[in-house]
Amino acid sequence: MAAVLALTAVGLNLVFGVMRVVNVAHGEFFMLGAIGAWFVTHYLPVPAAMAWIAALVIAPLAVGAIAALADVTVLKRLKYDPEATIVATIGLLYIFQQAALSFYGPDARPVAPPFHLRLQLPWFGYSGYKLFVVVAAAVILLGVWLLMTRTRAGLVMRATQVDRDTARNFGIDVDRVYAGTFALGAALAAAAAVLIVPIQQAHYLMGHDPLLLSFIVVIIGGLGSLRGTLVAALVIGLSDGVISMFFSPTLAKIIATLAVALVLVFRPQGLFGAKE
């Protein structure tokens, strides 16, 4: 789904853009968000719709907190060295997966959607919930865009992204910016998962696909480019859906892989990425 893919990919790209960290564990934040949603909806003694809304708030916050902790305890100690952090996030991926397996188990479990609405729409078929997911994802993305372009926090993040030493010289606490960015990136993945989990079920290995797709989106859209990520997510998500529906999922994957290869060869900085 293009909208949810965009949320996850924007999270990945934000972390790369501001911190220069390639977060291999990003898909696990997605997975933790889905599992968090299951826990919240399963244990909160309120009607399904309210429980789901609670999950949409609680899961991203909890996952963001876990991410901030991981940043301070692991990435900061590595001084955000680009190569060391790739290895470290592979380690985080494994830890999160094993933790999910121990505490949640190997089963895929469903989460009830907040509402059942059958609509007759072209493209979305019959599910009113899918339409809702698209709208909700768009609202969250708009919020991220406003945050980055219109607020002090966004300004501080962009200044840090350009030049962290000079940012320090103007009073910006770079460590805090990094922890916050990592948390925000993870929370976006978690929010995407809460949106998708009523359609997909929560499982401890479900992080792989969104990670891969997000990387594809980010490579095509351009590292560090928010606009490129959105466009690429839309193109990949929609074409993946259409091609899978009319032809086969395998063909969709082949085409996506081909697109990545073409972009890497002819425009390594991505369609919207700035030349170094």
Next chain:
Amino acid sequence: MLRVEGVTAGYGPITVLRDVGFEARAGEVTAIMGRNGAGKSTLLKCVMGLVPATAGTIVLDGIEVHRLPAHRVPHHGVAYVPQGRRLFGPLTVAENLSVGLYARDGGPEVRAAVLELFPRLRERLGQVSSTLSGGEQQMLAIARALCLEPKVLMLDEPTEGLQPSMIRLIQDTVLRLKDTGVATILVEQRVDAALRVADAIAFMANGRIAETARAADLTPEARQFADHVGV
């Protein structure tokens, strides 16, 4: 105002500054001169906390600046115009100024006062800063620093690569700021420029302050310039 004493600092295992001491007084321009690689930029970075001092003290009005993390230094009114300007290139002029206002919560009146000094920036507030001309970029780098309402202003070769009229404009700005009581530290390579704006000159060689002098006591032919700057 700002007193540096016995400072030793460097990059990892390499020691660059050795037992450096000098004082920058309020309402004065202190020029730092010396050959390439003498350690002038390193000294300013050390005051900013980017290069940690392994010995010695840096004190501003009783505050031990050398104990602060780098991002706390500007809160106490130390502003820095780095060598090569280091603007936030993809950000607009207005956004660069906003970053300058951030640390000390400067309001619109601070910004207006700064733009008063550089009217050319006011016409270009929405322009992406990397597309400004070299002179405009330098004005913005200084304006961004002034948004901190600094007590100490440190400029690292601000006139490098600029045409004479732009150099004048920047020198005049420095002279005007002097009257407001700012302590200015100016790294400068050219003798005439240093003599025009400086009250005191500290000569650096091999990571030490080799000599200091009052600018009024020096002529362009003075021995110090030949010894430490190599003219």
